[in-house]
Amino acid sequence: MDDSSIARDRKHDPSTAAPPRIAQDSNNDHRHIAIIGSGSGAFAAAIRAAEAGARVTLIESGDIIGGTCVNVGCVPSKIQIRAAELAQHQRHNPFDALANRAPMIDRPRLQRQQQARVEELREAKYQSILDDNPAITLRRGRARFEDAHTLIVTAQDGTEARLAADRILIATGASPTMPPIPGLPGTPYWTSDDAVFSAEAPAHLIVIGASVVAVEQAQAFRRLGSEVTVLARSTLLSRDDPALGEGLAAAFRAEGIDVREHTQARAVRFEAGQFILDTDDGPIQGDRLLVAAGRTPNTRDLALDKVGVTTDESGAIAVDTALRTRAESIYATGDCTTLPQFVYVAAAGGTRAAINMTGGEAKLDLSAMPAVIFTDPQVATVGLDERQAKARGLDVETRTLGLEHVPRALANFETRGFVKLVAEAGSHRLLGAQILAPEAGEMIQTAVLAVHHGMSVEALGDLLFPYLVHVEALKLCAQTFTQDVEQLSCCAG
Template sequence: GFAAAIKAAELGARVAMAEGGTLGGTCVNVGCVPSKTLIRAAEAQHRRLHHGFKGIAATDGRPDWRTVRSQKDDLVSELRQAKYWEVLRSYQAVTLFEQRAEISSGHGVRLADGRTITAGKILVTTGASPWAAPIPGLAGVGYLDNVTAMALERLPKSLIVIGASAVGLELAQIFARLGVKVTVLEALPRVVPAEDAEVGNALGDYLQEEGLEVYAGVQIEQVARAGDGYTVSFKDGGKTRAVRAEQLLVATGRRANTKGFGLDTAGVTLGKKGEIVVNEFPQTANLDIYAAGDVIGDPMFVYVAAYGGTVAAENALTGNLRRYDLSALPKVTFTDPGVASVGLTEDQARAQGIEPLVSRLPLEHVRRSLAARHTRGFVKLVADAATRKIVGAHILASEAGEMITEPALAIKFGLAIEDLTATFHPYLTLSEGIKLAAQTFSKDVAKLSCCAA
């Protein structure tokens, strides 16, 4: 919504923005910013004991969670002030109404205080909220979600995490590295199930080596709460198991916030999961109403939401000249090692009629990873055998997110394997792993000298 308001103001429009929650939405307040700073704090704690360097003394000590949490909250407040409130003040054409609103007619929006605003175009960016899968016993026991987990007053001794996609795994590793005994349960066959299978299998192994208990491919049968903890019963390979913990975190996904905004009477169509259905502009069934961000469903990333809001505002004011295109969208899971991907997997390429070429480079061949003692993982590139153009990249590595933009650009602009190998990559950088992976299509990089072209 904020990105849309700025774009509309830049195009000369007067903008009314209604916000019934906290300015800044999910990312800065309860999503990306707080989780990523906690990830770094947990990593710092973990490295005290597990850094891989001889001659450097390992130090122990339980973290001060309240201080860690307080520093996280301070950063959130600082960014909300600097990147939202102060930015808002610089746009005189944008008026913020700090209250809930709903669509009252085709061009009217009714505020909670009874006032009505009329506009030529309306954009819905109401986001999404944590959603819990229908698990027997879950509804009545009370549990943590990503928001309440990061606001805990104290660290629990043990934690069960249901759901092993990005949010669940990031929080699971945070708490494990801060000294909590963590068990992860996932219904699908592996962690990060939407990613390349080899990536998910390897990450699951690494997390278990780090001390997390990970069960994938399970069927949860019952959740119960008794006394000072929770018990989750599940089937694992035909066997019935039960795990117990002081706290329970449910991270089984998010659902669009579409109830109570007047969408049903405005002619806006909803999908099977309650998300707003849009076309490529992104316009709803009511052509004067656009929607963007998490409210239109997956993928729910803040950079996708900002892009979608910008496209929607531009189209609403200039006449649908720009298409909403996610064809070269990179995504990142901020575990350690991290997961980053863009484009097609090998199997997806075949399903689209593409004969894939696949290269796989273990991180032991990336000199920066060797120097940093972070060699867990690999870089996998997928190319079209007919054209040699890059069509996919799948990375499991420390700081994988810092490596994925180059393959994304390669896919977006139709670059081939040789374009990557012919590009200078500074020595002892992680990005050199992209060049080495491209060289792996035709060479054995183990037989190359350092910096070999």
């Protein structure tokens, strides 16, 4: 199975262009599907399998259902990020006519608001499904394989029971990775699960990590009143086009975030309420430490070796485009697999796995998979970047358009960022897009559709785009393959 950096730019599989065939197998009325986990991928699979006539058992080892996204990930983090953004708008805005002022931030009240919305969505999107769908049953306990059709479920009181199923889906998610830093175990460090619900604003937060969670949390805490130092082993967003990390690092430093690239923590100690890190760049001291160094698949306790399910060195389960593992009756989706760790990938995989487990045929196509990082400016990508395209032996042309050429960015007095398009030389077929912009997450889906449908940059540049909107930057960047946009009038067609 491809790793996540390759999987997201996999060539388009024409078989996925038509809607997947949903099973009409009468045997589904008696088919039992067991799903290990209760997150987005698990519930997407449960709903689709039940629709196909199967009986479904969800097995959850924790106290709450819903998985990472609704409980400690997407939902609470975006609430925190939005609150931080509005605080920053009060503190600093680009308009001369609007006075800046220090925001009044009540962290405990924000925490309560976050928690209330999380509980509301968990009830509406997860618990209500269990309550309203008699074909889906929730069973509490920790599952492991006895054979390819049998699970041993250990309840919280230690009792064990066998659960037989015709098909089994693994959707156990992932947990924060703890890097092997001497002295770190035993200290009161935060993971992202802890930080997102923090009711305090530490005076100085140190962040270990340089990818999605690390950069989102670093900026949110800075905007909510903390001094922040980021330790990046390489550079920010090192797996992406270098210009994205460079641009984001510059934006961070402009906000007062201390970004230490090519810097690792060699040891950690906690003394008198302070974390002291020995680093390549000298000692760093802060009152809170956030370790955001990725997430590790939750597969270690499943006894996968008994059923021939293979994993990579991190424990991620290898799956094909039909979400099948090496064991015929066992499927997997989400963060516990080699798929990219995005909730919409997990859910799409769960749906397709359910179709296949109930006799249908469906594949997961990641050739035009969007990815968004909710910093400010946001980072959004789809398809191949320049390095990936060249590594595949493709001859490419690229163009980069700074936001100072985008009318909406000029009108907003927010011109930090760019759009970069990667096209196949000759045909000018769009292969990928990389965006650093305030509304990059809202812009990227237009590029997703263009990549998915094999559009040329000329075809993209010839489309009608509304004016003034940020997404017009894609049209303008596409036009730079054949024109000098500085010589065009506003909203030039």
